[in-house]
Amino acid sequence: MFENLAPYQHIIVTGPQRSGTRIAAHAIAQDTGKRYVDEQEFGIHDVERLKVLLESETDLVVQCPAICHAIVSLAAENRLIVMMLRPLDDIYASQKRVGWMKGKSEVAKYGRSECRAADIKYAYWLSIQRQQIPHWFELPYEALRDHPLWIAREKRVDFAIDQWQRHERTAQEWIEYCRSNISAGYVPDGDKSQVYVMGAKLAKILHEHLPWQAGDTVLDVGSGNGRLAFGLLGSGLIYHGLEIIRPCVEFCQAAFADYPDFHFYHLDLYNEHYWPVGKISQDRATYPIPDSSIDYVVAHSLFSHTGTISNARRNLEEMKRVLKPGGLLCSTWFLAPPRDGPDSDEALTVYWRADFEMLVHDFEIVEDFTMPTNKQSAFVLLRKND
Numbered sequence: 001m002f003e004n005l006a007p008y009q010h011i012i013v014t015g016p017q018r019s020g021t022r023i024a025a026h027a028i029a030q031d032t033g034k035r036y037v038d039e040q041e042f043g044i045h046d047v048e049r050l051k052v053l054l055e056s057e058t059d060l061v062v063q064c065p066a067i068c069h070a071i072v073s074l075a076a077e078n079r080l081i082v083m084m085l086r087p088l089d090d091i092y093a094s095q096k097r098v099g100w101m102k103g104k105s106e107v108a109k110y111g112r113s114e115c116r117a118a119d120i121k122y123a124y125w126l127s128i129q130r131q132q133i134p135h136w137f138e139l140p141y142e143a144l145r146d147h148p149l150w151i152a153r154e155k156r157v158d159f160a161i162d163q164w165q166r167h168e169r170t171a172q173e174w175i176e177y178c179r180s181n182i183s184a185g186y187v188p189d190g191d192k193s194q195v196y197v198m199g200a201k202l203a204k205i206l207h208e209h210l211p212w213q214a215g216d217t218v219l220d221v222g223s224g225n226g227r228l229a230f231g232l233l234g235s236g237l238i239y240h241g242l243e244i245i246r247p248c249v250e251f252c253q254a255a256f257a258d259y260p261d262f263h264f265y266h267l268d269l270y271n272e273h274y275w276p277v278g279k280i281s282q283d284r285a286t287y288p289i290p291d292s293s294i295d296y297v298v299a300h301s302l303f304s305h306t307g308t309i310s311n312a313r314r315n316l317e318e319m320k321r322v323l324k325p326g327g328l329l330c331s332t333w334f335l336a337p338p339r340d341g342p343d344s345d346e347a348l349t350v351y352w353r354a355d356f357e358m359l360v361h362d363f364e365i366v367e368d369f370t371m372p373t374n375k376q377s378a379f380v381l382l383r384k385n386d
């Protein structure tokens with residue numbers, strides 16, 4: 001359908017959020033053989049990082065709704081700008097459905113304060129931007145119906161940000177998938193099916209305490225076999241999981257292969273209990289995540305398995321580095337009291353309260369309560385303030 005666009009060096013797909021930029025960019029990339037670049041790759045709003053990327057590579061198809069206001073600055077003779085067209089009512093209904101509520105910050109980019117970002121984007125495109133761009137093309141959302149990537153509305157089963165190109169499974173199929181494919185690492189109560197089942201319970205607790213919205217970015221440190229990731233399916237959050245047990249990472253990468261907003265990375269860190277073949281000491285860990293790029297870090301049942309205080313400190317330094325200012329870190333800890341302790345065993349680490357307070361002193365403590373699923377475990381919500 002889009003093969004004729006191949007001669008352009010880069011194709012940049014923009015428009016209002018929920019106008020179909022992501023599926024359009026995927027379809028164009030598939031037809032032209034170019035590399036698909038998701039807005040996550042350059043930081044969603046970061047025009048300068050995107051410019052560097054466009055200069056350093058060729059043959060990219062970039063999805064960038066949040067850069068619509070600056071699209072003229074990305075135009076060039078060998079680049080095509082694609083503006084997605086979708087009826088305004090459909091756009092706003094879709095934004096409401098997935099809980100996208102960033103209209104105010106979008107319109108602020110145009111020096112405006114009202115909330116109807118899509119109206120403003122189209123008005124600006126028609127009256128100012130289009131005239132200044134050498135090569136542009138307006139693509140109606142509905143035209144994508146003819147593309148093989150399109151999945152008819154009636155087949156969609158939930159309302160995540162990405163609703164296409166999935167192998168949808170029922171809960172029972174996911175449970176079977178976990179039973180058949182998990183090959184290593186921690187599973188709740190020694191039962192592989194509980195990874196999926198408990199995921200929903202864990203996500204429910206987090207939904208009650210974290211004001212996250214579709215489109216926000218979450219980093220799950222110690223992602224294990226994807227318990228939290230399963231619970232966040234359909235949330236519209238952009239998820240990154242870090243884990244030291246390689247087979248767990250491989251399991252998650254395969255399980256979530258159809259979900260482009262779920263990413264899993266292996267950290268080759270030594271942990272006597274969980275990953276004794278790891279090459280790097282835990283207190284020298286570096287997360288493969290850019291500075292100030294994450295809205296929420298989750299460390300569920302991580303610090304209770306990292307062993308020493310210096311390992312915990314290093315993780316907290318990395319978490320602080322990757323969090324955006326004001327970002328939240330949701331963590332669980334075994335603390336003494338109420339537990340006996342301390343214990344620096346990597347199978348089960350317990351901290352004196354005083355040590356814990358010293359470790360998190362850089363953060364603001366927002367909440368501190370007992371985890372409903374484990375009365376021995378403290379749930380602590382921390383904010384990065386600077």
Ligand SMILES: C[S@@+](CC[C@H](N)C(=O)[O-])C[C@H]1O[C@@H](n2cnc3c(N)ncnc32)[C@H](O)[C@@H]1O
Pocket residue numbers: 185186221222223224225226227228242243244245248267269271274275282285299300301302305306315
């Ligand atoms: C008890 S499991 C919990 C897994 C997952 N968070 C959950 O709730 O199902 C602890 C996990 O943390 C991982 N882990 C331990 N130390 C780590 C570190 N320094 N960085 C990342 N993951 C780590 C372990 O391999 C293990 O998968």
